[in-house]
Amino acid sequence: MRIAFTAPMKPIDDPVPSGDRTMGRLIVKALETAGHEVRIASRFRSWRKDGGDDVLTALRKAALEEAERVAESWTKEGYRPDLFLTYHLYHKAPDWIGPALADRFGLPYVIVEASRALKRKTGPWALGFQAADEALHRSDAVAAIHNWDRERLLPFFTDPEDPRPGVLLPFLDSxxxxxxxxxxxxxxxxxxxxxxxxxxxxxxxxxxxxxxxxxxxxxxxxxxxxxxxxxxxxxxxxxxxxxxxxxxxxxxxxxxxxxxxxxxxxxxxxxxxxxxxxxxxxxxxxxxxxxxxxxxxxxxxxxxxxxxxxxxxxxxxxxxxxxxxxxxxxxxxxxxxxxxxxxxxxxxHSLEAGAARLDAFLKAAQEHYRCVRSKPKQDS
Missing domain, CATH: 3.40.50.2000 (Glycogen Phosphorylase B;)
Structure with missing residues (x-):
C-alpha cells in the first residue's frame, strides 16, 4: 500500500528529540516493516504554543496553501497514494492538509494518536479544536494511543456502532x-x-x-x-x-x-x-x-x-x-x-507487534472508506 504521511505536531526529521518524534519515526518504520511504501507528504508543522483566532486563521491559510502545493506536485508526477495517514492530532496541532488531500484524491484518511479536550471548544483554541473535529469527522479510522484518550474521543462518535475509534498501543524497535x-x-x-x-x-x-x-x-x-x-x-x-x-x-x-x-x-x-x-x-x-x-x-x-x-x-x-x-x-x-x-x-510492544496492529488498522480504514465514503450518491 502507498501511504502518504504527515505529522502536524512535529515532523519526524525535527532536530529536537522528543517522544513524539520517536513515535512518528516508529510508525513509519513499522509501516515499512509491514511492507507498505511510505512517503512524507508534507513537513508542515501546525503546532503552536499559543492560540488565538488571528494565529489559527493565518495557520489554516498556510496549511491549505501547502496542501495545494502537494496536490500539484502529485498531479505533475502522476503519484496517487492509497491512503493518507496523519500522526498526532489535537487542538494545538490540527490537520488541514490530510483531509484536503484525501478529498482531492479520493483517499481513505486515518489518524494515529488523536486526543480531544472539550474545555478547548471555546476560548483561544476554538478554531484549532474545530479543525481537529473536522478531521475526525473526515476520518475513516482513528486510533488513540491509550484508553484514557479514547474515552475522551468517544463523545464525538455519537453512534455506538461506529467502528472508527480505537486504540493502537505504543511499541518500539526493541x-x-x-x-x-x-x-x-x-x-x-x-x-x-x-x-x-x-x-x-x-x-x-x-x-x-x-x-x-x-x-x-x-x-x-x-x-x-x-x-x-x-x-x-x-x-x-x-x-x-x-x-x-x-x-x-x-x-x-x-x-x-x-x-x-x-x-x-x-x-x-x-x-x-x-x-x-x-x-x-x-x-x-x-x-x-x-x-x-x-x-x-x-x-x-x-x-x-x-x-x-x-x-x-x-x-x-x-x-x-x-x-x-x-x-x-x-x-x-x-x-x-x-x-x-x-x-x-x-x-x-515490539516493532513487529506494532506493524501487525498498524496493518490491521489501515485495512479497517480502507474497508470503512469503501463501504461508507466511496458509495455513489443516490439521485434525489
Missing amino acids: HAFEEAAKTPRPPVQAPLKLLAVGMMREGDKTRSYEVLAEALGLVRDLPWQLTIIGDGPTRDHVLDLFPADRIRWIGALPPEQLPAQYAAHDLFVWPAIREAFGFVTLEAQAAGTGVISGDALGVPEIVQDGVTGLLAPEGDAKAFADRLRSVLNDPMKVRAFGAAAAAHIAEA
Whole structure:
C-alpha cells in the first residue's frame, strides 16, 4: 500500500528529540516493516504554543496553501497514494492538509494518536479544536494511543456502532534492548541500582523528578543508589533535590548508549507525571529491567502492575515510596519483574507487534472508506 504521511505536531526529521518524534519515526518504520511504501507528504508543522483566532486563521491559510502545493506536485508526477495517514492530532496541532488531500484524491484518511479536550471548544483554541473535529469527522479510522484518550474521543462518535475509534498501543524497535537484556546480570545485592531517565525541563518532567526525590527521601533508611540520565534547563534544581552521596548523574546520552544502561541497573524508577505512556518505560522493560512508575494516562497499558513492575497513584510520593520499600526489602523481586518485562514487551510492544496492529488498522480504514465514503450518491 502507498501511504502518504504527515505529522502536524512535529515532523519526524525535527532536530529536537522528543517522544513524539520517536513515535512518528516508529510508525513509519513499522509501516515499512509491514511492507507498505511510505512517503512524507508534507513537513508542515501546525503546532503552536499559543492560540488565538488571528494565529489559527493565518495557520489554516498556510496549511491549505501547502496542501495545494502537494496536490500539484502529485498531479505533475502522476503519484496517487492509497491512503493518507496523519500522526498526532489535537487542538494545538490540527490537520488541514490530510483531509484536503484525501478529498482531492479520493483517499481513505486515518489518524494515529488523536486526543480531544472539550474545555478547548471555546476560548483561544476554538478554531484549532474545530479543525481537529473536522478531521475526525473526515476520518475513516482513528486510533488513540491509550484508553484514557479514547474515552475522551468517544463523545464525538455519537453512534455506538461506529467502528472508527480505537486504540493502537505504543511499541518500539526493541532489538537493541533485547540484545542488552541477554547480558548476564550479577547477583542482586545491596545497594540496589536504581535508574531514572528524563529530560530536565520545566513542567511535568521536573515534577516527576520532584516526586521521585520525595519518595526516595522516605526510603533513605534503606540501601539504594540512583543513576540519573538526562539534562536540560532545570538541571541544577533537579540535581539539588537528591542527596549527592547517593546519586550518579551522567547527563544526556545518545540513544544507542541507553540499552546498556537500562540493562546495567536493577530497577527503573519514574513517576511519569502526565506522561501519555513514556518511551523510557517501554525501553527499560525491553532491556529486562522492571519498573516502578506512576499510573499516569497510558502507563497501566504498558506496565503490568505486580508482574513487570509496580504502579503508584500519579503524583503520590508516599505511595511511590511504599512500592520502592517493598522491593528494597525483597530485592529478588527485581529479577522476576525484569524477566516478565522483557517477555511482555517482546510479545505486545515490539516493532513487529506494532506493524501487525498498524496493518490491521489501515485495512479497517480502507474497508470503512469503501463501504461508507466511496458509495455513489443516490439521485434525489
